[in-house]
Structure formats: structure tokens, C-alpha cells
Amino acid sequence: MANKKGNRRNFGSVRQLTSGRWQVRYRDPETGLLRPAEKTYATKTDAQVALTHIEADITRGQWADPDAGAVNFTDYATAWLRDRKLADRTRERNESVVRLHIIPTFGAGSIADVTTARVRSRRGKLLAAGVGEPTVVKAYQLLRALMNTAVDDEMIRRNPCRIKGADSYDVPERPVLSVKEVFGVADAIAPRYQLLVLLAAFTTLRFGELAALRRKDIDLASRLVVVRRAQAELQDGRLFDKAPKSAAGVRAISFPAELLDDVTHHLEQFAAPGRDGHVFVGLKGGQLRRSNFRDDWVTAREAAGVTSELHFHDLRHTGNTLASTAGASTRELMTRMGHSSSRAALVYQHMTSDRDRAIADRLGAMIRQGGREEDPD
Structure with a gap:
């Protein structure tokens, strides 16, 4: 698209596209090359604010490559399970939970496609379908652990598994015999x-x-x-x-x-x-x-x-x-x-x-x- 007008600064620049929206470009801290931001903005002010935030994140060391999370979820989950040190029975159970209750929702997309809203929705659907609460909790715990690794790998900035109370359940009182x-x-x-x-x-x-x-x-x-x-x-x-x-x-x-x-x-x-x-x-x-x-x-x-x-x-x-x-x-x-x-x-x-x-x-x-x-x- 043609650039109508822009505002250049040392760190990056904003420019108006032929569509009328504003694009942010900034220097990738790893390659030094200019790269466009993930989205465009309705006003020049919004674009400049976004550029300031990106610059602040890079300065604080909190910037994450937006493309890093583009890795296929199933591929990443498979490798994550494979590389974990687990007892045979635990590995078998974890693989079963991931295959049955996590992959069907997130498997076709990327790591970056996993959002808090989608995690909350999946949890609700499992419970509504009659899946036992212990299994639903286990699925949430595994997904959270996987996404924590994705954060450590700098594929995403923040773990989307942030649902209060989703990692535990009330265990019913068990019978006690005399x-x-x-x-x-x-x-x-x-x-x-x-x-x-x-x-x-x-x-x-x-x-x-x-x-x-x-x-x-x-x-x-x-x-x-x-x-x-x-x-x-x-x-x-x-x-x-x-x-x-x-x-x-x-x-x-x-x-x-x-x-x-x-x-x-x-x-x-x-x-x-x-x-x-x-x-x-x-x-x-x-x-x-x-x-x-x-x-x-x-x-x-x-x-x-x-x-x-x-x-x-x-x-x-x-x-x-x-x-x-x-x-x-x-x-x-x-x-x-x-x-x-x-x-x-x-x-x-x-x-x-x-x-x-x-x-x-x-x-x-x-x-x-x-x-x-x-x-x-």
C-alpha cells in the first residue's frame, strides 16, 4: 500500500495507509530491521501511543516476537509432552487428557491463538458435557503448564490460563467406616x-x-x-x-x-x-x-x-x-x-x-x- 504521509523517529515510525488507517513500524531488537506492528490504528495518535508502548517493552526487555507464537499448537504440545520426564503411567494419563480434552479445541491453531476467553469456553463446555470435574481440572492444569513453557520460550508474553478456581475442585466427603x-x-x-x-x-x-x-x-x-x-x-x-x-x-x-x-x-x-x-x-x-x-x-x-x-x-x-x-x-x-x-x-x-x-x-x-x-x- 502507498504511504500518504508519516512521522519518522529514531526508534520507528507511523504512517497513514491508502485505506486511511495508521501503521506502526519499528526496529526488531533481534534483527535491527523495520517491521510492521501486528495491527493498524484508526488515528495517528493511537499509532504513536502504540509505538511508544512497543519501545517501552523493548527497553524493559519485555518485548516478544509476535511471530513466535505462530507455531502449531499440536506440534508444540506433542514435543512438550515428549520432552517431559514422567513415569510411564503419568505420561500415559497426561497424553490421554491432552488428546481427548485439549487438542480438539486448540490443536489446529497456533500457540498464540490460545486466549483466556477460549480456555474459559472450553472448560465450560467440558463440564456441560458431563466430563468429570477432576478430569476438567487436570486438563486445565496441563494446559497451564504447557503455556507456562511457551512463555518461558518467549513465544507468548502472558499465560492465557488465568481463570480463578479452575485449577482445583471441592473433593466430596468420602465415607468412613467404623x-x-x-x-x-x-x-x-x-x-x-x-x-x-x-x-x-x-x-x-x-x-x-x-x-x-x-x-x-x-x-x-x-x-x-x-x-x-x-x-x-x-x-x-x-x-x-x-x-x-x-x-x-x-x-x-x-x-x-x-x-x-x-x-x-x-x-x-x-x-x-x-x-x-x-x-x-x-x-x-x-x-x-x-x-x-x-x-x-x-x-x-x-x-x-x-x-x-x-x-x-x-x-x-x-x-x-x-x-x-x-x-x-x-x-x-x-x-x-x-x-x-x-x-x-x-x-x-x-x-x-x-x-x-x-x-x-x-x-x-x-x-x-x-x-x-x-x-x-
């Missing part, structure tokens, strides 16, 4: 899984931690269960053991003396042979899977008459509540549950303390008072 109800579920389930229920409730171990236990992880003399690893399952069905997420996840947990006979009986009757044999195995002797345990869990839950909302993981919540009732402090609860804390380096030593044994002993007293019926024989 000691008697815990034993009711344990008595109702197949014998090979009774100890699984009891340890989940009275040591607060996760399903994956229980499934990964070996015989050598059980110390009958000291009444300890040592957690060294956790089982994970990929979408293709492959099982593998992984290290805990933090040092605090490696821990030794005391179990009540009232469960010693249960533990001993289980090791004699159901555990796989050898020191490295799994403590819990499936009906045919294979590794324990959620899928081959689920039906037994649902049947036992119904037979025991507890709420149908009870998930196996709720036994962990129950155990935490019971331990708190037994007098465990917040720090002791975090250690028993394997949560990261400032004491992450403390692994076995702390957990073999008299204080932890006392917690287990008080849990045992609760079992005697309100849980298991005495064997008349």
Missing part, C-alpha cells in the same frame, strides 16, 4: 482378600502399595509392613512396580497385634512362595489387579451392608481417621500415609519408633472393643 464395619467387609470378602481389606484400613496403604508387597516386606516379629514400591497398570494391561513419588512414600508401618494372626495365616495360605513372592495374588496365582478384585469388592460391600458409595481407597481414609482418633499427630499421620513433608529423608528409623507402635496398639484396642467377635472355640 471398626466393626471394616471387619464386616473383611469377613464378607473372599478369604484371600481379607488381609487386603484389614491392612488397607489399619495401615492406610494404597491398593498399588498392597499389590506390590513381597513376603520380605512383612516383619512379623516387629509387626511392620515395609513399603518400598507401588504397582501401576498401563492402559494396555501391563503391570510394573514403580518407586514411590517421594522419599516419604518409602516407609515402615506398624500394624496392630490383633492382626498378627491374620497376617500369619495369610502368608501361610495365600501368599506366593519365596521371599520375593507377592503377598497378595489373584485367584489363579497371578498378580493382583484392580480388575480381578473389583467384583469381589462389590460383592463384599453389598453383603456387609455398607454404603454403595464406598470405594476400596476409602479404607485408607477410614484408617487415617481411626489413627487420628487413636491420638496420632498430624506429622505422624503424614508419615503413616506416605505424604511428602520436611521430614522426607526419614524413612525406616522414624517409623519403628515406640510412638508409632503406640498408635498401632491403640488401634488394636479399638478392634477389641468394637470390631471382631471373639471365637467361642
